[in-house]
Amino acid sequence: xxxxxxxxxxxxxxxxxxxxxxxxxxxxxxxxxxxxxxxxxxxxxxxxxxxxxxxxxxxxxxxxxxxxxxxxxxxxxxxxxxxxxxxxxxxxxxxxxxxxxxxxxxxxxxxxxxxxxxxxxxxxxxxxxxxxxxxxxxxxxxxxxxxxxx
Amino acid sequence: xxxxxxxxxxxxxxxxxxxxxxxxxxxxxxxxxxxxxxxxxxxxxxxxxxxxxxxxxxxxxxxxxxxxxxxxxxxxxxxxxxxxxxxxxxxxxxxxxxxxxxxxxxxxxxxxxxxxxxxxxxxxxxxxxxxxxxxxxxxxxxxxxxxxxxxxxxxxxxxxxxxxxxxxxxxxxxxxxxxxxxxxxxxxxxxxxxxxxxxxxxxxxxxxxxxxxxxxxxxxxxxxxxxxxxxxxxxxxxxxxxxxxxxxxxxxxxxxxxxxxxxxxxxxxxxxxxxxxxxxxxxxxxxxxxxxxxxxxxxxxxxxxxxxxxxxxxxxxxxxxxxxxxxxxxxxxxxxxxxxxxxxxxxxxxxxxxxxxxxxxxxxxxxxxxxxxxxxxxxxxxxxxxxxxxxxxxxxxxxxxxxxxxxxxxxxxxxxxxxxxxxxxxxxxxxxxxxxxxxxxxxxxxxxxxxxxxxxxxxxxxxxxxxxxxxxxxxxxxxxxxxxxxxxxxxxxxxxxxxxxxxxxxxxxxxxxxxxxxxxxxxxxxxxxxxxxxxxxxxxxxxxxxxxxxxxxxxxxxxxxxxxxxxxxxxxxxxxxxxxxxxxxxxxxxxxxxxxxxxxxxxxxxxxxxxxxxxxxxxxxxxxxxxxxxxxxxxxxxxxxxxxxxxxxxxxxxxxxxxxxxxx
Amino acid sequence: xxxxxxxxxxxxxxxxxxxxxxxxxxxxxxxxxxxxxxxxxxxxxxxxxxxxxxxxxxxxxxxxxxxxxxxxxxxxxxxxxxxxxxxxxxxxxxxxxxxxxxxxxxxxxxxxxxxxxxxxxxxxxxxxxxxxxxxxxxxxxxxxxxxxxxxxxxxxxxxxxxxxxxxxxxxxxxxxxxxxxx
Numbered sequence: 001x002x003x004x005x006x007x008x009x010x011x012x013x014x015x016x017x018x019x020x021x022x023x024x025x026x027x028x029x030x031x032x033x034x035x036x037x038x039x040x041x042x043x044x045x046x047x048x049x050x051x052x053x054x055x056x057x058x059x060x061x062x063x064x065x066x067x068x069x070x071x072x073x074x075x076x077x078x079x080x081x082x083x084x085x086x087x088x089x090x091x092x093x094x095x096x097x098x099x100x101x102x103x104x105x106x107x108x109x110x111x112x113x114x115x116x117x118x119x120x121x122x123x124x125x126x127x128x129x130x131x132x133x134x135x136x137x138x139x140x141x142x143x144x145x146x147x148x149x150x
Numbered sequence: 151x152x153x154x155x156x157x158x159x160x161x162x163x164x165x166x167x168x169x170x171x172x173x174x175x176x177x178x179x180x181x182x183x184x185x186x187x188x189x190x191x192x193x194x195x196x197x198x199x200x201x202x203x204x205x206x207x208x209x210x211x212x213x214x215x216x217x218x219x220x221x222x223x224x225x226x227x228x229x230x231x232x233x234x235x236x237x238x239x240x241x242x243x244x245x246x247x248x249x250x251x252x253x254x255x256x257x258x259x260x261x262x263x264x265x266x267x268x269x270x271x272x273x274x275x276x277x278x279x280x281x282x283x284x285x286x287x288x289x290x291x292x293x294x295x296x297x298x299x300x301x302x303x304x305x306x307x308x309x310x311x312x313x314x315x316x317x318x319x320x321x322x323x324x325x326x327x328x329x330x331x332x333x334x335x336x337x338x339x340x341x342x343x344x345x346x347x348x349x350x351x352x353x354x355x356x357x358x359x360x361x362x363x364x365x366x367x368x369x370x371x372x373x374x375x376x377x378x379x380x381x382x383x384x385x386x387x388x389x390x391x392x393x394x395x396x397x398x399x400x401x402x403x404x405x406x407x408x409x410x411x412x413x414x415x416x417x418x419x420x421x422x423x424x425x426x427x428x429x430x431x432x433x434x435x436x437x438x439x440x441x442x443x444x445x446x447x448x449x450x451x452x453x454x455x456x457x458x459x460x461x462x463x464x465x466x467x468x469x470x471x472x473x474x475x476x477x478x479x480x481x482x483x484x485x486x487x488x489x490x491x492x493x494x495x496x497x498x499x500x501x502x503x504x505x506x507x508x509x510x511x512x513x514x515x516x517x518x519x520x521x522x523x524x525x526x527x528x529x530x531x532x533x534x535x536x537x538x539x540x541x542x543x544x545x546x547x548x549x550x551x552x553x554x555x556x557x558x559x560x561x562x563x564x565x566x567x568x569x570x571x572x573x574x575x576x577x578x579x580x581x582x583x584x585x586x587x588x589x590x591x592x593x594x595x596x597x598x599x600x601x602x603x604x605x606x607x608x609x610x611x612x613x614x615x616x617x618x619x620x621x622x623x624x625x626x627x628x629x630x631x632x633x634x635x636x637x638x639x640x641x642x643x644x645x646x647x648x649x650x651x652x653x654x655x656x657x658x659x660x661x662x663x664x665x666x667x668x669x670x671x672x673x674x675x676x677x678x679x680x681x682x683x684x685x686x687x688x689x690x691x692x693x694x695x696x697x698x699x700x701x702x703x704x705x706x707x708x709x710x711x712x713x714x715x716x717x718x719x720x721x722x723x724x725x726x727x728x729x730x731x732x733x734x735x736x737x738x739x740x741x742x743x744x745x746x747x748x749x750x751x752x753x754x755x756x757x758x759x760x761x762x763x764x765x766x767x768x769x770x771x772x773x774x775x776x777x778x779x780x781x782x783x784x785x786x787x788x789x790x791x792x793x794x795x796x797x798x799x800x801x802x803x804x805x806x807x808x809x810x811x812x813x814x
Numbered sequence: 815x816x817x818x819x820x821x822x823x824x825x826x827x828x829x830x831x832x833x834x835x836x837x838x839x840x841x842x843x844x845x846x847x848x849x850x851x852x853x854x855x856x857x858x859x860x861x862x863x864x865x866x867x868x869x870x871x872x873x874x875x876x877x878x879x880x881x882x883x884x885x886x887x888x889x890x891x892x893x894x895x896x897x898x899x900x901x902x903x904x905x906x907x908x909x910x911x912x913x914x915x916x917x918x919x920x921x922x923x924x925x926x927x928x929x930x931x932x933x934x935x936x937x938x939x940x941x942x943x944x945x946x947x948x949x950x951x952x953x954x955x956x957x958x959x960x961x962x963x964x965x966x967x968x969x970x971x972x973x974x975x976x977x978x979x980x981x982x983x984x985x986x987x988x989x990x991x992x993x994x995x996x
Contacts, residue, residue: 016671017671018672018673018760019673037536037538041952041953042953045392045536047536050387058942058943058947059947062947081850083850083949084850084952085847086533087533089533090535090536090538091539091542092521092533092536092539093533098521098525102539104513104514105517108509108513108514108517109506109510109547112510113506115819116506119819123489427823430823431823434827447837462838465838468831469831472827473824473831476823476824476827480820480823480824520830520833526837527833528833
């Protein structure tokens with residue numbers, strides 16, 4: 001069977017058209033920020049701000065409409081999540097299913113620190129338990145002599 | 151005919167790889183020199199066999215032999231020659247041939263250039279490397295054979311994706327593969343060391359050149375990919391935390407950690423088990439990346455075609471090699487001899503922190519990349535983990551690391567004096583404050599957050615330069631003596647300074663890019679104008695052109711400042727009829743300090759065209775910083791000590807007492 | 815502690831690999847999105863009917879019996895592919911079938927149905943795609959199974975096939991109908 005070997009790609013064309021933009025620059029800024037956090041569901045891992053797909057365009061228009069009508073950022077996100085699930089948010093929400101994700105890095109850091117400290121303490125103990133052998137004693141005194149020379 | 155020979159060559163390579171695996175390992179086990187020496191010719195033979203196969207495939211592409219199925223699916227007679235060649239690795243099967251080629255290449259270099267290695271170690275390294283080759287050659291021959299024929303042969307091919315018909319992308323995969331396939335060699339060295347039962351400073355010195363080669367190539371490969379995305383994809387993004395990008399970034403992070411912890415093994419014979427673990431981990435992540443890209447398990451812009459059967463095969467290879475490596479590690483590593491001790495505040499301590507932070511960063515990227523997969527597998531819920539997550543977690547981990555990078559080299563081995571190190575960094579503090587203030591004054595109308603990045607970069611860059619200055623006792627002894635000292639410094643010292651400087655410059659560029667871009671989008675008819683960042687932009691005209699395998703609309707934008715002509719920009723919008731694809735060819739006018747980036751969208755003479763121009767300050771510093779890192783790696787590679795392979799002798803020509811610090 | 819720490823890498827790796835095997839074995843498509851509306855009420859809609867001489871429907875019309883609601887467009891290739899199944903469902907009266915015409919031009923849709931046949935009992939037109947967003951539609955075709963209380967029970971993304979009908983939809987339909995009889 002000859003399998004397909006083509007790379008899957010995205011349409012790289014620009015996204016937000018001039019006629020989509022809101023008149024109020026602050027609202028437009030918010031719209032762009034929100035769009036960058038909303039996933040394009042028919043693309044391979046892009047935001048609706050970056051994508052040229054029709055669904056992305058529709059969602060961008062929806063976001064701008066809601067902003068003009070006075071919705072808050074959270075209300076807009078909630079609206080989309082109600083219809084499409086958490087998957088549509090590029091910034092994963094902070095809830096039970098994602099505690100592990102958000103706390104993860106901190107846990108890694110703490111565990112890493114703990115392990116480092118423990119291992120270092122242990123090797124210190126291991127070394128102090130081992131007395132120097134005769135050879136090691138000789139080389140130690142040689143080294144000490146050398147150091148005094150410099 | 152040639153294709154069949156290529157196919158045969160692959161099978162031959164498989165045989166050679168098997169010999170390369172079994173015989174030297176057996177020889178090392180029995181201390182049989184004759185058997186061990188078989189490693190060299192079999193590695194050489196395997197490499198040349200795969201090289202032949204690769205050339206055969208390339209030949210099929212160049213001659214547009216559409217009876218070969220792989221060529222028919224990915225090439226076209228009208229394609230320019232460069233892209234016919236780069237099309238060889240622009241698809242799954244061809245890129246796997248490149249993969250095994252580079253695998254064999256590294257085995258070849260160890261066989262030919264590894265004369266300073268003790269015979270048993272070399273035999274074992276070649277043996278392990280060969281075993282990886284066996285696994286992947288079997289994979290290629292059974293599931294991903296590029297030499298299958300089509301009968302009847304089509305009249306023309308399906309063309310390569312236009313996005314890939316680009317010089318940057320032509321070189322990106324080979325560089326990338328040199329990088330993360332190259333970490334197979336550090337893996338082999340680590341396994342060989344585990345089999346032998348111990349590692350020492352000599353091992354760290356022997357493995358270093360190959361680790362450096364892999365790391366440098368990977369840096370270059372990632373940079374190329376990032377730069378390509380920036381100019382090709384049309385909206386100036388250069389890093390998206392896409393799963394496949396992360397798959398190449400994680401080995402890089404671990405590789406960096408490895409290069410640093412190997413220093414501790416070399417200088418102080420400590421951190422041995424950890425360093426071995428890192429060597430295994432680097433290649434593990436490479437294999438995992440290969441798996442993720444080709445199995446269809448994750449959604450990504452980069453994904454090759456989905457095929458679960460292949461995915462399972464690669465997963466099996468992954469499980470075998472890495473599982474085996476970790477089992478060996480669990481058995482052998484505890485038995486390794488204890489190394490040198492050190493205080494927490496010391497050069498070693500600094501490097502331990504470096505490793506800790508890099509590992510936490512890697513684990514974080516790993517978690518974010520694979521979390522959707524894990525969640526879906528356990529609960530069936532779908533969640534997206536995009537750039538916001540990574541930016542929020544990765545950057546805070548990196549900041550302490552960047553700050554430490556200036557302090558660490560100032561500490562002495564075994565027991566460092568933090569107060570003394572910090573006092574010597576007054577230069578860095580000045581650079582930090584100075585750079586921060588300078589850029590803030592120049593950009594006081596823009597968001598403040600990048601200034602933090604500049605302050606950090608100044609600290610790091612200043613620290614790197616001060617470290618070098620201290621080594622040559624700059625301004626403490628006559629200048630001419632400093633210069634003489636500088637000549638005597640090992641090249642790896644310069645490598646380090648350059649690489650750290652590169653990171654500082656990169657941080658500047660990335661900080662500026664995160665918040666200081668400006669953009670203008672306007673609907674223009676010919677002769678319309680607009681302005682951005684003090685530049686006046688005028689659309690002169692739009693032409694229709696015809697290329698070798700595309701048609702395009704090309705705009706001419708004149709950029710002026712006052713009465714002076716700054717640049718002429720020619721953004722294009724191309725249509726490739728065979729693949730029915732539209733691409734934007736952005737034009738970028740780069741100076742050292744900023745980019746002007748222009749694209750053209752849909753339109754016609756009547757309603758005008760949608761033009762988009764960005765002003766990206768300091769974005770060239772991102773590529774510059776990465777290039778400096780690559781340069782640093784190359785210079786370190788040319789260090790004489792690596793070629794001789796002997797552990798370093800202390801240079802005692804000058805008194806170092808005044809400094810109160812050892813530089814090893 | 816001494817030995818256990820060295821076994822850690824293997825254990826972690828083993829866990830990770832296990833998680834990799836699951837999606838491969840399940841052959842799951844990472845891009846397939848489960849509907850967020852399952853077990854929730856069908857969104858209200860006030861969409862106009864497609865034809866003048868054919869009735870439209872609103873969410874109240876969905877009460878009282880099981881219904882399949884199919885989003886389709888004349889410009890959508892896979893919609894053509896599933897059309898035969900829809901005709902079959904309509905002829906065999908397997909279940910009530912309503913259509914929502916998604917982001918289409920009225921005339922084009924009418925011509926499409928004339929050419930291929932009209933399997934729908936009622937059709938409405940969602941010209942701007944907003945109603946579809948309320949349903950959580952992200953492409954066409956998509957088919958929703960609604961129960962007699964107007965709740966979404968199942969969504970199929972992509973063209974409907976015999977297999978999906980038999981193996982996925984019919985069991986749920988039977989379940990819902992059996993509940994009615996109790």
